Amino acid sequence: MGWILYGDVPSPPSLSGLSRAELEALVVELFGQVAALQQVAAELRAEIAHLKELPKRPRIGPSGMDKGTEPAKRDHPADRRGRGKVTPRVAIEEQVVTAPVPPGSRFKGYEPFLVQDLMISVRATCYQRERWVTPDGVTILAPLPAGIAGHFGAELRRFVLMHYHQGQSTLPRLLVLLRSMGVAISQRQLQRLLTAKHDGFITEARDVLRAGLATSSWVSVDDTGARHAAKTGFCTQIGNDRFTWFGTRASKSRLNFLDLLRAGHTDYVLNDAAYGYMRSQGLAATTIVHLKAQSATRFDDHAGWLAHLDRLGLTALRITPDPQRLATEGALWGSIHAHGFLCEAVVLSDDAGQFNIGRHALCWVHAERLVHKLDAFNDLQRAAQQQVRGLIWDFYASLKAYQGKPSPRQCLALRTRFDRIFRRRTGFVVLDRLLARLHANKAELLMVLERPEIPLHTNGSENDIRCYVTRRKVSAGTRSDAGRDCRDAFLSLAKTCTKLGIAVWDYLGSRLGVAGCTHVQPLDRYVRARTRPA
Numbered sequence: 001m002g003w004i005l006y007g008d009v010p011s012p013p014s015l016s017g018l019s020r021a022e023l024e025a026l027v028v029e030l031f032g033q034v035a036a037l038q039q040v041a042a043e044l045r046a047e048i049a050h051l052k053e054l055p056k057r058p059r060i061g062p063s064g065m066d067k068g069t070e071p072a073k074r075d076h077p078a079d080r081r082g083r084g085k086v087t088p089r090v091a092i093e094e095q096v097v098t099a100p101v102p103p104g105s106r107f108k109g110y111e112p113f114l115v116q117d118l119m120i121s122v123r124a125t126c127y128q129r130e131r132w133v134t135p136d137g138v139t140i141l142a143p144l145p146a147g148i149a150g151h152f153g154a155e156l157r158r159f160v161l162m163h164y165h166q167g168q169s170t171l172p173r174l175l176v177l178l179r180s181m182g183v184a185i186s187q188r189q190l191q192r193l194l195t196a197k198h199d200g201f202i203t204e205a206r207d208v209l210r211a212g213l214a215t216s217s218w219v220s221v222d223d224t225g226a227r228h229a230a231k232t233g234f235c236t237q238i239g240n241d242r243f244t245w246f247g248t249r250a251s252k253s254r255l256n257f258l259d260l261l262r263a264g265h266t267d268y269v270l271n272d273a274a275y276g277y278m279r280s281q282g283l284a285a286t287t288i289v290h291l292k293a294q295s296a297t298r299f300d301d302h303a304g305w306l307a308h309l310d311r312l313g314l315t316a317l318r319i320t321p322d323p324q325r326l327a328t329e330g331a332l333w334g335s336i337h338a339h340g341f342l343c344e345a346v347v348l349s350d351d352a353g354q355f356n357i358g359r360h361a362l363c364w365v366h367a368e369r370l371v372h373k374l375d376a377f378n379d380l381q382r383a384a385q386q387q388v389r390g391l392i393w394d395f396y397a398s399l400k401a402y403q404g405k406p407s408p409r410q411c412l413a414l415r416t417r418f419d420r421i422f423r424r425r426t427g428f429v430v431l432d433r434l435l436a437r438l439h440a441n442k443a444e445l446l447m448v449l450e451r452p453e454i455p456l457h458t459n460g461s462e463n464d465i466r467c468y469v470t471r472r473k474v475s476a477g478t479r480s481d482a483g484r485d486c487r488d489a490f491l492s493l494a495k496t497c498t499k500l501g502i503a504v505w506d507y508l509g510s511r512l513g514v515a516g517c518t519h520v521q522p523l524d525r526y527v528r529a530r531t532r533p534a
Contacts, residue, residue: 025320063372069397122182147513154512160193165490166504168470195482205489210263211524212243213341218454220348221355222461227477228484237465243527244464244495246488254354258332267335268305270297274334283326346454361447365457368392384426391421406452500526
């Protein structure tokens with residue numbers, strides 16, 4: 001078939017005269033163009049369907065593999081426990097209620113009846129500060145009582161932060177609530193309470209991330225869309241069962257993810273971890289040798305690192321894979337290891353490409369979902385699909401059992417069983433291709449055999465990031481960098497407090513200096529104290 005030229009589309013090159021490297025570069029470029037065209041075609045199909053008012057694609061519910069593989073629970077009504085005794089977190093005030101009784105009645109004690117109530121009141125205090133002038137002409141003004149910062153007290157600031165971030169309220173609704181309670185406050189003043197002078201909270205959220213990355217044997221990651229400054233960005237979640245951290249950036253690339261894993265550090269480091277990363281990503285051996293030959297191994301910021309690459313001539317190269325990008329990713333990975341982050345930890349993800357770094361594990365729920373969502377068009381295909389799903393469910397249950405009692409013999413049996421499942425041929429071509437693709441991820445799907453402590457799924461990350469999605473639906477996006485950083489920091493701290501068993505109300509009261517509030521230490525200390533061995 002001959003080539004058809006449209007507009008500015010260039011004529012095809014002579015493939016016979018190209019070298020292997022040039023052919024590979026051409027194939028990679030064509031793959032990128034095909035992916036871009038497929039995305040455009042999908043957007044155009046969706047737009048056409050919307051204009052024609054065609055029915056939407058059906059939503060396929062979750063497969064339920066994780067819950068479906070749990071052992072059956074026996075229901076014994078006699079052993080069923082109630083909600084337990086109500087124990088308020090505040091001091092209980094006792095009050096005796098008398099009863100009118102006839103003469104001759106005998107007193108039989110008291111019957112307790114606990115009632116919990118909430119008292120919300122607004123208090124305004126005008127401090128008359130003494131002003132003195134010394135004989136030397138120096139004016140002395142009496143200081144304000146401890147804990148007062150600005151014209152709004154600590155209790156009010158705690159109430160605002162709690163309702164906005166933990167309660168997922170909006171600024172207009174919170175403004176109406178405060179004014180209805182008698183607080184004289186403007187929208188601009190309320191905005192300042194939410195975004196101004198919160199550097200301490202932002203720093204503490206960063207310290208929580210550093211503590212988690214330095215002490216955890218695994219972290220689970222995920223991302224979602226985020227609007228900032230009227231532009232589409234992405235929020236990345238990093239965490240496990242001890243901490244959660246959110247970071248919003250304009251990109252979701254691997255460079256961005258590696259930058260987030262530095263936890264606020266800005267340096268680039270060339271060490272054994274960096275060179276190992278470069279080799280694993282296919283950077284030319286001559287380039288690695290050239291980098292090793294230089295005396296400089298640590299660079300303070302991005303400008304210094306780019307200047308180093310420019311001196312070596314890497315910025316001017318236009319080849320595939322891009323040596324500048326791979327060298328930068330390697331230097332970022334070297335910085336992460338230089339600060340003691342993720343040295344032996346496993347990164348658990350849903351198979352998004354930007355998360356595939358270091359010791360990487362994949363989510364089984366996402367893998368099985370690919371089989372679950374596969375379109376089958378006849379009875380034979382549907383039967384093959386259900387048979388494979390049943391095999392995967394049984395294998396998933398066996399992995400759960402292995403986590404509870406790992407053994408070398410069971411590990412070998414599970415690896416062999418994995419091959420039998422994902423190398424089978426069903427006659428359903430699309431399903432067979434999917435099984436082959438999943439089999440290529442064998443090392444990442446079976447990482448749990450080496451590290452039984454890691455989860456089999458990323459449900460924890462999806463649960464964590466749900467609060468961010470709710471915030472996005474309620475309040476759309478942020479406009480200022482301060483607003484973005486405060487939103488990420490407070491959501492991170494609130495989630496971390498919940499995982500550590502700390503009431504967010506007490507945490508905010510301790511940080512804002514509320515009188516009589518429970519003292520809460522820096523959260524990174526609690527994260528480090530709950531370190532589990534790998």
